[in-house]
Amino acid sequence: MPDNLQPRNRPDPDLISPRILPHQAAAAKALRRARSRMMVCFWTLPLYMLAIWMLLTNRRETDAIMFVYMGVWAGFALDMARRRCPLCKKQFYVKHVLMNLRARRCVHCGFDSHSVAEAVDRDGVTQ
Ligand SMILES: [Zn+2]
Secondary structure, eight states: OOOTTSOTTOOOTTTSOTTOOHHHHHHHHHHHHHHHHHHHHHHTHHHHHHHHHHHHHTTOOOHHHHHHHHHHHHHHHHHHHHOBOTTTOSBSSBSSSSBOTTOSBOTTTOOBHHHHHHHHHHHOOOO
């Protein structure tokens, strides 16, 4: 008889915890979304610079694209900076003044928003 007494695909106990409350799961998803938006802005910066360069070489106006792009940057950066950790209630990405774009964990208490959000997406803990 095969040893199938142990359940297979058992989730990592660090990822799935009965302590993940619905508001923490929602906050984790929002934190991950805010960081993803900011990273999209960051990685499209070369495209923006290329577009500005092409407009300038064709002697076209660059004001509109500059205002729109910088507005999107500022909006997403403010959204990311104002996000608070569901555990310690401090700013998730801001330790002192500067924002940590690479942080996947709370810079204060270490709450891992990505693991929680992935666990919720995978297992549907909430909703
Ligand atoms: Zn925290």
